[in-house]
Amino acid sequence: MKKVAAVIMSAAIVLSVNPSLELAAPPEKELTQYLQKIGMSKEVVNSQLEKFYGEDLDSFDSVEEVRQVLGNPINDHDLQDLLTRYGFSSEDELEQMLVEYGELEKGQDIRDVYKFMNPLEDTVSFYALMPENKENWLDVDSIADALSPFGLTKEETQRLIDHLKSLNLDEQQLLPSLEELNRRMEAIGEFDSASDLTDAQLTELADIFHDFLSLFHMDARFYLEKNGRKTPLSWKQLITLEKTNGSNLLIELYNDHGEFLADMIFTADLFGSDVIENTVNKAINGSAAKGQPKSHLIKHTVKGGLMPKTAGHYMEQLLAGIFALLIGAVLLRKWRVNHS
Numbered sequence: 001m002k003k004v005a006a007v008i009m010s011a012a013i014v015l016s017v018n019p020s021l022e023l024a025a026p027p028e029k030e031l032t033q034y035l036q037k038i039g040m041s042k043e044v045v046n047s048q049l050e051k052f053y054g055e056d057l058d059s060f061d062s063v064e065e066v067r068q069v070l071g072n073p074i075n076d077h078d079l080q081d082l083l084t085r086y087g088f089s090s091e092d093e094l095e096q097m098l099v100e101y102g103e104l105e106k107g108q109d110i111r112d113v114y115k116f117m118n119p120l121e122d123t124v125s126f127y128a129l130m131p132e133n134k135e136n137w138l139d140v141d142s143i144a145d146a147l148s149p150f151g152l153t154k155e156e157t158q159r160l161i162d163h164l165k166s167l168n169l170d171e172q173q174l175l176p177s178l179e180e181l182n183r184r185m186e187a188i189g190e191f192d193s194a195s196d197l198t199d200a201q202l203t204e205l206a207d208i209f210h211d212f213l214s215l216f217h218m219d220a221r222f223y224l225e226k227n228g229r230k231t232p233l234s235w236k237q238l239i240t241l242e243k244t245n246g247s248n249l250l251i252e253l254y255n256d257h258g259e260f261l262a263d264m265i266f267t268a269d270l271f272g273s274d275v276i277e278n279t280v281n282k283a284i285n286g287s288a289a290k291g292q293p294k295s296h297l298i299k300h301t302v303k304g305g306l307m308p309k310t311a312g313h314y315m316e317q318l319l320a321g322i323f324a325l326l327i328g329a330v331l332l333r334k335w336r337v338n339h340s
Contacts, residue, residue, distance in 0.1 A: 026063045034063040038073050044115060045070070052119035071118030074110070078117050086124055094124070101127055156262035163255055167217055177215055184208050195240075206235035218261070223250040225265070 026034075035042060042057065045066070049055045053069060060066050072078055079091065088094045091110065098104040103123055104113055114120040185208055188201050197205065213220055222233040226247040233241070233249075241249075249266040 025058045026060055026066060030063045031057070034066070040073070040115065048115050048119065052122065069118065070116035071121070073116055074114055074120065075117075079110075079120075082117070082121055082124065097127065098123070150264040150266060152262060152264055159261050160253070163218070163261055164216060169216075174215065181208055181212055202236050202239060206239055209235050209239075214256075217256040219254050219256065221252045221254065223252070224248070225250045 025031075031042070035045065038045075046056045048070060049057065049059075049066075055069075057066065060069075083089075083091065083094060086094075088097075095104055095108075095110055098110070099106050099108075104110070110120065114123075184204065188197070188205060210219075220235075222235070222238050223230040224233060224244060224247040225231075230250065231247075250263060251265075252263045253261045255261060
């Protein structure tokens with residue numbers, strides 16, 4: 001079940017934002033100095049970026065961007081700080097957890113796999129949200145709270161979760177469909193905004209968004225709302241929407257029988273603000289345990305790393321992914337790793 005949740009989160013992240021950054025590369029002299037300072041080769045840094053974030057050095061404009069994504073090289077001081085914050089009594093205990101979840105081989109040292117602190121913390125933070133850690137698990141209240149700026153109520157959140165539960169989703173049937181959507185998204189290629197796409201690509205992108213929701217027997221209707229009047233928008237119009245000219249954007253969610261599930265409203269002043277990106281991060285990451293930091297936007301695990309082989313409740317995480325998709329479709333903005 002965890003693999004389903006992970007792929008859904010991957011699809012939500014991939015589908016809701018520009019699929020990649022414009023190709024660049026840090027200046028060679030700057031990169032050489034950085035590599036000498038950390039005592040690693042370019043190949044090692046590239047392998048860490050690819051393994052955990054699906055990127056390489058050519059995706060970054062500067063060494064500072066690379067440093068922000070990867071964090072410090074693994075060191076005793078930072079590692080001990082992580083162990084303390086996440087309640088591990090020793091490095092051995094952390095390694096045991098990572099082995100359990102398939103992130104390390106038995107007998108493998110953390111430093112054999114993780115060369116930098118951020119990927120390690122991303123992984124630990126992600127597993128802090130597993131159902132086994134129920135006090136940290138994303139629930140109805142946390143989703144409703146995260147999405148409250150858009151008018152989603154606890155009752156609507158519960159209605160959506162009940163709908164998803166009623167589907168009895170089959171992992172073996174769902175995964176190939178999600179992977180196919182990812183393949184279609186990758187086929188569109190790189191772009192920085194909707195204006196970079198051809199009409200055919202825009203149509204395909206809209207179809208991907210629609211097909212994603214269809215997997216969960218859901219449909220979304222979009223409207224520009226002003227002074228009590230609603231003007232319908234298609235998926236394609238939504239994707240290319242850059243400003244609302246003072247109107248609010250209303251999203252209504254229905255099941256495939258046309259029964260209303262929930263609605264969300266984006267007021268005109270939310271467009272271009274940090275409220276939306278912060279809300280998506282909150283919906284995805286959930287509420288970390290008291291005293292724990294916000295997670296970086298983990299990509300290794302959601303991009304196909306081994307998931308725990310335990311069945312569990314994943315509807316809330318699934319729902320957060322769906323909302324990440326919807327919110328990202330509204331903005332079609334470049335998603336950058338959260339370095340908070």
